[in-house]
Amino acid sequence: MVSGSRYRRVGLCLLVVLVLGGIYAAARPSHQKSTPPRQAAVGRATVSTAARVCPAPGSAAPTAAAVAMAAVPGSAKSGSAVISTLTPTGSASAGQLVSRVTQPGVLQLTTVPLAPALTPAELVGLPGSSASVRTEPGRGGVQVSATGALAQGLEVEQTGPGGLVTAQCSAPGTNFWFIGPGQKSAASIELYLTNIGNQPADAQVQAVTDTSTGSPVLGNADNGITVPADGMVEQSLSGLLQGTKVVALNVTTTVGQVVAAVRETQSGTADGSWLPAAEAPATRLTIPGLPAIGAPQLYIAVPGTAAADVKITAITQKGSYQPTGGTGIDLLGGSAAIIPLPSLAGVAGAVSISATAPVVAAMLVSGGPPGSAGAVAVSSGPVLEQGVMAANPAGPAGSTQLVLSAPGKAASVRVTTATTTAPASGEAGTVVHIGAKSSVVVPVAPPAGVRASVFTVVVTPLAGSGPVYGGRVISAGGSVQSVLPVPSSLTWIPVPGVSQSLAAILDG
Numbered sequence: 001m002v003s004g005s006r007y008r009r010v011g012l013c014l015l016v017v018l019v020l021g022g023i024y025a026a027a028r029p030s031h032q033k034s035t036p037p038r039q040a041a042v043g044r045a046t047v048s049t050a051a052r053v054c055p056a057p058g059s060a061a062p063t064a065a066a067v068a069m070a071a072v073p074g075s076a077k078s079g080s081a082v083i084s085t086l087t088p089t090g091s092a093s094a095g096q097l098v099s100r101v102t103q104p105g106v107l108q109l110t111t112v113p114l115a116p117a118l119t120p121a122e123l124v125g126l127p128g129s130s131a132s133v134r135t136e137p138g139r140g141g142v143q144v145s146a147t148g149a150l151a152q153g154l155e156v157e158q159t160g161p162g163g164l165v166t167a168q169c170s171a172p173g174t175n176f177w178f179i180g181p182g183q184k185s186a187a188s189i190e191l192y193l194t195n196i197g198n199q200p201a202d203a204q205v206q207a208v209t210d211t212s213t214g215s216p217v218l219g220n221a222d223n224g225i226t227v228p229a230d231g232m233v234e235q236s237l238s239g240l241l242q243g244t245k246v247v248a249l250n251v252t253t254t255v256g257q258v259v260a261a262v263r264e265t266q267s268g269t270a271d272g273s274w275l276p277a278a279e280a281p282a283t284r285l286t287i288p289g290l291p292a293i294g295a296p297q298l299y300i301a302v303p304g305t306a307a308a309d310v311k312i313t314a315i316t317q318k319g320s321y322q323p324t325g326g327t328g329i330d331l332l333g334g335s336a337a338i339i340p341l342p343s344l345a346g347v348a349g350a351v352s353i354s355a356t357a358p359v360v361a362a363m364l365v366s367g368g369p370p371g372s373a374g375a376v377a378v379s380s381g382p383v384l385e386q387g388v389m390a391a392n393p394a395g396p397a398g399s400t401q402l403v404l405s406a407p408g409k410a411a412s413v414r415v416t417t418a419t420t421t422a423p424a425s426g427e428a429g430t431v432v433h434i435g436a437k438s439s440v441v442v443p444v445a446p447p448a449g450v451r452a453s454v455f456t457v458v459v460t461p462l463a464g465s466g467p468v469y470g471g472r473v474i475s476a477g478g479s480v481q482s483v484l485p486v487p488s489s490l491t492w493i494p495v496p497g498v499s500q501s502l503a504a505i506l507d508g
Helices: 002-027 502-507
Strands: 043-046 049-054 066-071 079-085 097-101 108-110 134-137 142-148 154-159 165-168 175-181 188-195 201-209 225-227 231-236 246-255 259-265 273-275 282-290 297-302 308-316 319-321 329-331 335-340 349-365 375-378 387-393 399-406 411-418 430-434 438-444 454-461 469-476 479-485 492-495
Touching: 049 154, 066 079, 066 097, 066 142, 066 387, 097 108, 142 154, 154 387, 165 273, 165 387, 165 479, 175 259, 175 273, 175 297, 175 349, 175 375, 188 201, 188 225, 188 246, 201 335, 225 231, 246 297, 246 335, 273 375, 282 375, 282 399, 282 479, 297 308, 297 329, 329 335, 349 399, 349 438, 387 399, 387 469, 399 411, 399 430, 399 454, 411 438, 430 438
Parallel strands: 282 469, 308 438, 375 479
Antiparallel strands: 043 492, 049 142, 066 108, 066 154, 079 097, 079 142, 134 231, 154 165, 175 246, 188 231, 188 259, 201 225, 201 246, 259 273, 282 349, 297 335, 297 349, 308 319, 308 329, 308 349, 349 375, 387 454, 399 438, 399 469, 411 430, 411 454, 469 479
16 A cells, blocks of 8 residues: 555656646747647736826925826726825825715816925934935825726826826826936936835836946945835936937836836926836837827937847828938947937838837827927837727817827727716717828817816727727817826736647646
């Protein structure tokens, strides 16, 4: 009996060794043709909770802001969202309750009370501050914690004193990228780091500029930035970025998660602009949402050590082509540059970027809020499931356009709208077709028969549609104020299949 048990254990061990050997062999690179491995079925995980952070609500002018929120749920029927303030020096629990929202599907606008002024002790600065990088507690900021129907299809934005959206509020993460004008165009460059976790987070910042020869860490002061639990810190990076024309910033964490935001302004008293977060460096990027105004400029950086050969393809209402100046762009590793594209003046659409090494990129177009160098459009991914845009001006408040592009095969989307009283659900909307390798411009307005100065827009790709990339162009006073990517506002996330699992091999 004992001997038989021993043999069975030995046999099981041999089976495991053989299975592991098979997995190892399957994982090794091979130039021989082989049968594709069996894939487990792809599943879905329903979104049940979500969090967003807005750095400006509750702060003083000119960064003062309110919160606009919309959630277009899927299967969930009920839920709630809590908007609460942050604590300058951190706290073990969430800050003061501002608002509780329980109605999904409609636009929610929330005014945030002014946060108390920082005390003299807080204004002294936090440990790690230096003459070139000053770090101090942030004044203002809110977190949105949502569950159920309010977490699904969630989009949160901050709006300025005039009611226009100034930034999309982000979810906590460990890696953020920003690219835009340097200190020569933006005298003040401020970084906001927020931590809504219950433990302090540790963050660091790297920069690539047109004057650097590599990817240097921004001095010792930007190593080990401690962001307190449920708190926000603010850094002035102008001293470190002195004399730069273009800058790419990478914020990462070694402990915990943060939400990073960057504000640039030519004057401390001017509105300035919040840089949209860009996609991580890649060899293929798409920048959607370009309006048909003056000649845009490409801001591009190569974070790694390898040189990049870059090619640009314009995706316009008349089809796709290589614009003048869009080929033969050679950049050294660890460098950044501005590429003027005068041939795209007055051309709406998107640009596709291919490079031999990973790059991060954005486009600067004329306009922008007072005190800004222009409006920045960043790279983004295709719209998955649906894209929700919370706060869009209409009538005297301004106008909103969607610029939708299909870099590959033809695409179709349904565009619906909502207000504070009229939900998006059940609305027929408008079906928009985008030809292969082309773009369309779609003006949007509140639902028919509903008078509103601000409304929500929902873009839903239809079945069989090719990938759709979108940007939202917000204009006021005859000038483009911002270009923001159409986000993917998911009600569920895919769970990838598992290849070469032990169970699959044994079953096979």
